[in-house]
Amino acid sequence: MRPARSVRFSHYIYGMTKKERFAYVISYFEQHAPNAETELIYDNPYQLLVAVILSAQCTDKRVNLTTPAIFDAYPDVYALSKATFDDLFPLIRSISYPNNKTKHLIGMANMVVDDFRVIFQKPYPSW
Numbered sequence: 001m002r003p004a005r006s007v008r009f010s011h012y013i014y015g016m017t018k019k020e021r022f023a024y025v026i027s028y029f030e031q032h033a034p035n036a037e038t039e040l041i042y043d044n045p046y047q048l049l050v051a052v053i054l055s056a057q058c059t060d061k062r063v064n065l066t067t068p069a070i071f072d073a074y075p076d077v078y079a080l081s082k083a084t085f086d087d088l089f090p091l092i093r094s095i096s097y098p099n100n101k102t103k104h105l106i107g108m109a110n111m112v113v114d115d116f117r118v119i120f121q122k123p124y125p126s127w
Contacts, residue, residue, distance in 0.1 A: 040064065046077045049112075053104055058096045066095055080109035 016024065029036065039060035042048040050070060054063045070091050074080040080088075089102045 041067070046080075047071060049108065050080070050105060053108060054092065054095050054101055056097075056101075062095060066092055074109075077109050077112045080105060081113040083109070 040048065040051040040055060041064045042051050047067065051063050051067055054066065070088075073091060074083055074088075083106055085102055085106065088105060089098060092098045092101055092105075095101055
């Protein structure tokens with residue numbers, strides 16, 4: 001059930017187009033949390049994507065304890081795309097829902113390599 005909100009706020013937000021809502025939300029967070037940071041530890045977009053996938057229904061602390069072994073074994077998306085379930089699963093066994101997350105990580109890596117390779121080319125300019 002949706003939390004109660006003032007009629008003015010509801011009318012304001014729900015009367016907006018998708019583009020206006022997006023601009024409003026970005027503006028709100030730029031004002032109220034200009035330096036927002038994540039607790040996840042990562043060095044590049046690949047590591048961030050893996051950490052975010054693992055963080056669903058799991059603490060950032062647990063993810064940060066687990067990811068170094070994953071990144072040692074699979075230093076980039078290309079290496080992860082060649083992983084097998086049986087090789088990756090033991091590395092994330094301590095994360096919640098390890099069966100699904102193992103499948104999703106391998107699937108993500110294959111999708112990135114097949115469809116979005118340019119995003120993860122080395123070196124990444126802004127990292």
